[in-house]
Amino acid sequence: MTLNLGKNKLKIQRKMLAFFGIVPLLLATALIRVPCPICGGSGSVSSTGMEGVTISKVESSTQSTSLQACANYRLYNMEITLTLYNSSTRDADGWVDLYLLDYSKGTILDTEFTVEVIPAGTEATDTFYANFKAEVDTVGPVTVSAGVEKSGVACKACNGTGKVALNAWPFYNSMKASFTETQRIFKPYNAPIFIQPEH
Numbered sequence: 001m002t003l004n005l006g007k008n009k010l011k012i013q014r015k016m017l018a019f020f021g022i023v024p025l026l027l028a029t030a031l032i033r034v035p036c037p038i039c040g041g042s043g044s045v046s047s048t049g050m051e052g053v054t055i056s057k058v059e060s061s062t063q064s065t066s067l068q069a070c071a072n073y074r075l076y077n078m079e080i081t082l083t084l085y086n087s088s089t090r091d092a093d094g095w096v097d098l099y100l101l102d103y104s105k106g107t108i109l110d111t112e113f114t115v116e117v118i119p120a121g122t123e124a125t126d127t128f129y130a131n132f133k134a135e136v137d138t139v140g141p142v143t144v145s146a147g148v149e150k151s152g153v154a155c156k157a158c159n160g161t162g163k164v165a166l167n168a169w170p171f172y173n174s175m176k177a178s179f180t181e182t183q184r185i186f187k188p189y190n191a192p193i194f195i196q197p198e199h
């Protein structure tokens with residue numbers, strides 16, 4: 001009986017030790033910031049060879065518009081055809097910013113981005129779909145404008161800060177290869193929760 005009590009006491013002590021030891025350790029690792037393994041601490045994912053790239057033509061057409069998330073915003077699904085020319089002697093691989101514009105006012109409603117690969121001295125055309133969000137009361141015609149991002153865009157893993165929490169570092173480091181790929185992809189299309197018929 002005495003022996004059992006002793007064992008129980010020992011168990012409780014071990015549990016308490018684990019609690020008071022591990023919890024502060026977890027808190028500490030969440031607070032310690034280390035350089036982001038995805039962008040190497042720079043806060044941005046770079047474009048390469050985009051200096052010589054110019055946009056020859058942007059064509060866009062609205063595929064559909066729908067009200068999303070209980071009519072919190074209007075989603076525009078746009079078909080975009082980009083024609084880019086790379087005047088430099090090296091291949092370009094980098095970011096292109098896309099802007100959804102209110103056709104009559106010329107104001108930017110939303111921004112998106114895509115990755116384009118343009119071989120040296122070549123004109124390349126790419127057709128793809130992108131989703132933009134706009135205010136619910138946006139009713140007029142819209143158009144898409146584009147701009148070459150020469151410097152790179154903010155890293156998604158660290159939100160452009162260049163630092164991640166120590167406890168998240170192994171996670172990002174292990175998925176580094178695939179994460180770089182996922183940064184190329186547009187925001188996923190969310191299935192409509194509520195669609196109001198357009199008039």
Ligand SMILES: [Zn+2]
Pocket residue numbers: 036037038039040041042043044155156157158159160161162163
């Ligand atoms: Zn980063």
